[in-house]
Amino acid sequence: MKESLLSPAITIYGAGYVGLVTGACLSKSGHTVRVLDIDRGKLDSLAAGKTPFFEPELDHVLAEAIAAGRLTFAHPDDACADAPAPAHAPGAPATPFVYIAVGTPSTAAGSADLRFVRDVIDRLAQTASSGTVVVMKSTVPPGTGTAIAERLAQRGIGYVSNPEFLREGSAVADWYHTDRIVLGGQAAHVDAVATLYSDIDAPVVRCDITSAELVKYASNAFLATKISFVNEIASLCEITGADITAVAAAVGMDHRIGPDFLRAGIGYGGSCFPKDTRALDYLSRFKGYDFNLLRAVIEVNARQRMLPVKALRDRLGDLAGQRVAILGLAFKPDTDDTRESPGMDIARMLLAEGALVTGFDPIAHAHIDDEQFTACDTLEAALEGVAAAIVATEWPCFVSADWSALIARMSGPRIVFDGRNVLDQDAIHAAGGTYLAVGRPSTP
Numbered sequence: 001m002k003e004s005l006l007s008p009a010i011t012i013y014g015a016g017y018v019g020l021v022t023g024a025c026l027s028k029s030g031h032t033v034r035v036l037d038i039d040r041g042k043l044d045s046l047a048a049g050k051t052p053f054f055e056p057e058l059d060h061v062l063a064e065a066i067a068a069g070r071l072t073f074a075h076p077d078d079a080c081a082d083a084p085a086p087a088h089a090p091g092a093p094a095t096p097f098v099y100i101a102v103g104t105p106s107t108a109a110g111s112a113d114l115r116f117v118r119d120v121i122d123r124l125a126q127t128a129s130s131g132t133v134v135v136m137k138s139t140v141p142p143g144t145g146t147a148i149a150e151r152l153a154q155r156g157i158g159y160v161s162n163p164e165f166l167r168e169g170s171a172v173a174d175w176y177h178t179d180r181i182v183l184g185g186q187a188a189h190v191d192a193v194a195t196l197y198s199d200i201d202a203p204v205v206r207c208d209i210t211s212a213e214l215v216k217y218a219s220n221a222f223l224a225t226k227i228s229f230v231n232e233i234a235s236l237c238e239i240t241g242a243d244i245t246a247v248a249a250a251v252g253m254d255h256r257i258g259p260d261f262l263r264a265g266i267g268y269g270g271s272c273f274p275k276d277t278r279a280l281d282y283l284s285r286f287k288g289y290d291f292n293l294l295r296a297v298i299e300v301n302a303r304q305r306m307l308p309v310k311a312l313r314d315r316l317g318d319l320a321g322q323r324v325a326i327l328g329l330a331f332k333p334d335t336d337d338t339r340e341s342p343g344m345d346i347a348r349m350l351l352a353e354g355a356l357v358t359g360f361d362p363i364a365h366a367h368i369d370d371e372q373f374t375a376c377d378t379l380e381a382a383l384e385g386v387a388a389a390i391v392a393t394e395w396p397c398f399v400s401a402d403w404s405a406l407i408a409r410m411s412g413p414r415i416v417f418d419g420r421n422v423l424d425q426d427a428i429h430a431a432g433g434t435y436l437a438v439g440r441p442s443t444p
């Protein structure tokens with residue numbers, strides 16, 4: 001293949017969940033893409049044909065794009081990595097696009113840490129050619145992009161805010177079946193970016209940069225609110241004797257409400273909801289506004305994680321020396337992402353109480369450095385001899401497991417705390433276990 005065909009029309013900073021999925025899917029659509037990352041371990045893994053994290057479908061989309069010569073990887077410091085996209089495959093758009101998909105984690109104060117974004121912008125302000133359009137996929141607080149756009153405009157570089165809504169665990173499918181594509185910026189730049197998505201059947205919302213940024217935060221805050229709301233109703237269920245599974249199912253049948261995100265449990269986690277709700281709360285306070293509702297959502301979520309620990313203390317007394325299994329270390333099924341995972345947090349709380357904790361997850365690895373914690377390779381091994389098990393992630397293999405055989409491996413009170421309200425309560429009771437859940441009557 002000639003060099004001109006390999007020259008990237010699209011450069012992406014960040015080979016994480018968003019950057020790699022964006023790169024793979026844009027390549028699949030026929031664009032030539034180069035993904036840059038500062039993590040050489042990730043680049044080595046990609047060079048060896050290994051996706052650096054688990055994401056369904058991503059392996060084969062990446063493999064196809066690489067085999068077709070449309071997707072390459074590099075370190076930003078490597079020679080030519082920052083050169084503006086010089087040539088394009090026939091039919092490819094003439095505008096060089098640079099996507100930013102680097103992390104925006106929380107600072108200790110709760111604000112969005114923009115240092116990775118700033119590094120990339122500083123670099124682009126030096127190296128990108130006039131006519132380039134920078135596309136911001138990283139989640140950045142409202143107001144961030146207008147300042148960046150003004151700076152880049154001085155060099156003739158365009159800027160579009162294009163927040164990403166994909167979910168880990170279904171990221172590739174979400175790319176093609178997104179509910180909307182949001183593009184904030186000047187019309188000419190927005191139109192240019194929209195051409196890249198012409199094969200996606202979704203409405204395109206055109207707006208200003210700050211509105212696009214706020215759409216992302218508002219969406220995550222609303223979904224988090226739904227989760228904390230149903231968890232508040234679950235608490236009322238426990239007080240009144242109602243069953244949240246029946247209540248939530250019937251409430252969700254109202255089409256104005258909908259059934260999604262109405263499952264009570266130990267709360268949301270992951271790399272987005274916790275940090276984005278904190279960042280929006282921080283921004284509100286910074287601007288002198290009290291977003292009371294959002295603060296309550298965050299507080300309720302923190303409380304939910306303590307429920308299993310409190311329940312075990314109520315049933316077992318002092319937890320020092322008690323054996324407890326955590327089932328599910330990823331923050332949700334179909335991902336290996338353990339960032340802000342409830343399961344990991346609960347494990348740490350139990351360890352702080354002196355419990356002996358085993359953990360199992362079908363994919364995710366525990367990052368807990370504590371001699372009282374044992375990561376197990378199987379569900380059976382994790383449950384061997386434990387007094388209690390906490391289901392922290394609703395992995396299908398936990399739901400379909402033979403709980404009568406699993407309960408037999410446990411010892412003592414054989415408590416199963418179903419933190420996701422997904423197990424068969426009767427089967428656990430029949431096997432001699434004690435079933436506890438969130439917002440449901442316990443047995444016995």
Ligand SMILES: NC(=O)c1ccc[n+]([C@@H]2O[C@H](COP(=O)([O-])OP(=O)(O)OC[C@H]3O[C@@H](n4cnc5c(N)ncnc54)[C@H](O)[C@@H]3O)[C@@H](O)[C@H]2O)c1
Nearest residue numbers: 014016017018036037038039102103104116138139164168
């Ligand atoms: N993960 C999600 O489900 C999701 C969904 C929507 C939006 N987002 C947002 O997208 C952004 C990226 O999230 P993610 O989960 O993909 O992050 P991630 O942590 O998985 O990946 C970020 C990558 O950026 C790289 N990086 C950092 N600085 C760099 C630089 N200067 N040059 C090149 N690479 C650099 C890191 O090494 C890392 O590999 C965040 O702002 C996040 O909030 C994430």
